[in-house]
Amino acid sequence: MSPEAHETPTEAHAAESPNLDFAGTTPYEDYVQADVLTHLQHLRSDDPGEMVFLVTTQVMELWFTVIVHEWETAAQALRREEIPVAVAALKRSIRELEALNHSWKPLAGLTPAQFNSYRGALGEGSGFQSAMYRRMEFLLGDKSASMLVPHRGAPRVHAELEKALHEPSLYDEVLRLLARRGHAIPAAVLERDLSKRYEPSPEVEAVWTKLYAGDESDELARLGETLTDVAELVWRWRNDHLVATRRAMGSKTGTGGSAGVAWLEKRATKNVFPELWTARSHV
Numbered sequence: 001m002s003p004e005a006h007e008t009p010t011e012a013h014a015a016e017s018p019n020l021d022f023a024g025t026t027p028y029e030d031y032v033q034a035d036v037l038t039h040l041q042h043l044r045s046d047d048p049g050e051m052v053f054l055v056t057t058q059v060m061e062l063w064f065t066v067i068v069h070e071w072e073t074a075a076q077a078l079r080r081e082e083i084p085v086a087v088a089a090l091k092r093s094i095r096e097l098e099a100l101n102h103s104w105k106p107l108a109g110l111t112p113a114q115f116n117s118y119r120g121a122l123g124e125g126s127g128f129q130s131a132m133y134r135r136m137e138f139l140l141g142d143k144s145a146s147m148l149v150p151h152r153g154a155p156r157v158h159a160e161l162e163k164a165l166h167e168p169s170l171y172d173e174v175l176r177l178l179a180r181r182g183h184a185i186p187a188a189v190l191e192r193d194l195s196k197r198y199e200p201s202p203e204v205e206a207v208w209t210k211l212y213a214g215d216e217s218d219e220l221a222r223l224g225e226t227l228t229d230v231a232e233l234v235w236r237w238r239n240d241h242l243v244a245t246r247r248a249m250g251s252k253t254g255t256g257g258s259a260g261v262a263w264l265e266k267r268a269t270k271n272v273f274p275e276l277w278t279a280r281s282h283v
């Protein structure tokens with residue numbers, strides 16, 4: 001029950017209503033920093049539709065941040081052989097990826113005329129420059145040193161990305177675990193240059209094939225399926241982005257300077273954790 005307007009804070013308290021009396025900012029504000037979050041919407045046009053474009057982008061950045069946290073937790077847990085901890089983090093990330101993907105809804109029907117109303121105000125700004133999205137890709141094994149270049153002018157972001165570039169990805173940790181458990185992961189895969197994109201290996205495919213052909217309740221086979229859920233939802237994000245972009249701007253070039261839809265199409269066809277997909281043909 002909400003406190004009545006005429007009640008004093010003491011009376012409200014007596015009726016077991018929420019506290020109204022705080023010496024400084026509220027404990028909610030101290031924890032959530034809602035005042036900071038809800039004043040980060042610096043619009044660049046007079047178009048009423050720009051607000052939801054900016055906030056959707058900010059919401060997605062927050063989900064990227066949560067998901068990076070989960071995948072880093074999972075990677076560290078795998079290193080310590082704590083598979084249940086890793087799986088719990090991955091399962092949380094699956095729910096979060098679903099929420100991330102649902103956040104396309106407000107932008108999914110954007111028309112070219114609506115997008116044009118504020119597109120010019122974005123200048124050369126593009127999601128391509130999202131450092132947190134790059135951290136996600138690096139954790140998935142999609143590494144690329146050239147993706148650090150746009151962030152040269154931002155030391156903290158650059159340092160975080162550089163560290164992530166040279167660290168084992170989530171998939172590298174999975175393959176190291178498989179090797180420790182006696183599966184035939186080749187040395188070339190285990191000792192690969194971590195700063196390069198993960199390239200599929202026939203031997204790794206054979207390991208997943210064997211695991212999938214065996215007992216489905218096996219801990220490692222179930223880990224493979226959890227990773228497949230992650231990969232599928234990443235693929236869905238990329239495709240939802242592609243379709244929203246196609247609807248909003250057809251085949252125009254992107255604000256980030258790429259060929260736009262044609263460039264995104266190429267990126268969206270790729271699957272992360274490649275052998276988890278190709279092994280299925282051999283089971």
Ligand code: HEM
Binds near residue numbers: 264
């Ligand atoms: C419907 C509105 C949107 C359009 C038309 C659009 C368009 C584009 C285009 C054309 C690109 C290619 C790079 C370029 O030349 O700019 C791109 C990349 C990207 N956009 Fe969007 N975008 C939209 C919404 C969003 C939102 C809300 C996010 C959330 C953060 C986002 C994140 C990204 C990311 C991460 C990339 C890089 C993808 C990669 O490297 O594979 N985009 N976008």
